[in-house]
Amino acid sequence: MRKLLLLSLLLFTCFGNAQSQVKLLSMEEIQVGADTCYARALHVDSTGLYMGSSNGRLYVYDLMKKQLIQEFGKDEMAEIRDLHRSEQGMITMKSGATGRLMSVQRGAVNYIDTFILDSVFLDVLDISAHGIGVMMGDPVGGYFSLYCTHDYGKSWSSMKYMIPAPEGEFGYAASGSTLKMLNDTSFVFVTGGSKSVFYKVNFTKGEYVKLSYSSTQMPFEQGEGSGAFSMVQISDSNYVVVGGNYTNPGNGKKSCYVTNDLGKTWEPADKMPKGYRSCVVYDAANEVLYCSGRNGIDYSQDGGKHWKSLTKEAAFTLTLWEGKLYGTSLNGKVKIFTIKVV
Template identity: 30%
Template structure:
């Protein structure tokens, strides 16, 4: 076949031809998506994760621990907030390499802010009410934020900030969402509350009953529930700003006491919760966090592993059996980081 078009090419054009072939046809084996471990080996359980950019990432966790990287995770600067050595920072929101807010969950519920990269922290909110337990924090932008906490006297606690977290204003009790007996939120990854559009948020609950809350709507979800260890842990929103047309949401959870159980651990909706479907291939166990990471790609993680979907959550592939609590994509960028137990920090390579 010496007269074929390929063999009729000049050597330079022939090289260019093969260089443009897909890796699998070019004799190269492409690296499949995988999790690259960046840090581990401490006793800290990391559940707070905020990725500002491909370079700047913050994490927070038990023992008053906070860590920051400004080089894409190559190195981390670890710090312990003075006076909070026995507290648990279950969520963190960072705005740049200098400014971040951490949330200490239980009595007293404390919120702290740094503007100098973690050198000093200012207490910007404290609530000593009996039963206080903050679960997750979300900011729409650099000014407007929301924190959701477990129910007190039958209603979920909600507080808002409109000045970048410098001050917080509790939603009046009669305006707070009602909770069923035993219902609460899991402070597992800081992602059970998410923004829907420029000024609206939603959150999910778990326990004996599990719901999606949007404004004054309380929406039932066909997710695993019935026990204190079951229910929804995280919600991800794809179609921001499409409030009237319906949102594409993915909810994950399951039973953290049986973390390899795949039963009813993931839900999909394209109409803001009016109707729900289950994946064709669900995640491979309990999952505490789910995140849209670009296009039709979605990542979720939990104590039994990490799953990736390339079709908006319809089918999931197990990437790793190493446990992680949280996964987030860069607000300004494409890098996806993960955080978990034993000080584990990783990133998705794909």
């Protein structure tokens, strides 16, 4: 019996230590954009760092040479809130009184202006590996503004007037992470405001778009400025959603919820993040979640049930690449966090 107790204690100790070994080794800050801008759109891969900023510019930064190598855009693209990069090129999305898109392919820039985006505040887009994607904007006329593409974002068609939006319910353009393509015929998205809702949508496209959906309310705080601001997929049916109230950024109450059944039911985190959070990402290799907000970055090693503070450095949006965590900041800067997970 004594040996069994000692073994149990040893296993518990080892497990507990394993769950606490996320270490911030260093933080580097680089100047990517103009010192008058901030960014909520960020992508990093082997070709460089791509940042869509509030001044309408898409910055391309060489991480090896530590220098800006290209800049695209103009003032009319102000408030870029999301971007998607693939081998086909890049699409950036402008939010504002009227939506607009900018396509960059092999250095050539094309601005996508279409009447279907008139008077629409765009929130998020996502495109599958086969070039099929969906973009969501705030409700117009009582319905969510939804658009689809079948050519990597070069052209878009309307899916509007299909999913009704209760008064006061809308999306957030906080970090380009409130909509996720599941495959070429389905996607999920989350909302906030008067209600925070998880929508699962199936669609097909022939001459006309055919669409069906299911929805479940999430128990975030209700009201303007509150709700779901970001989600990440861990497995086919497991999602973590973060948010809160951006007008009260230090209050972490009701800032994270988890589903293990594709949105049918939601459970609150047992230990919430330290405040309102605008972005959440998942390091699948190390099974670690990171979420960020105005008062810092937190991490979770148990699927979002318990969160610990990583740093008090703020970040609007996050992305991961080769063991480093990247976060956008004020004044055109990006913070690079070197993290060790053991």
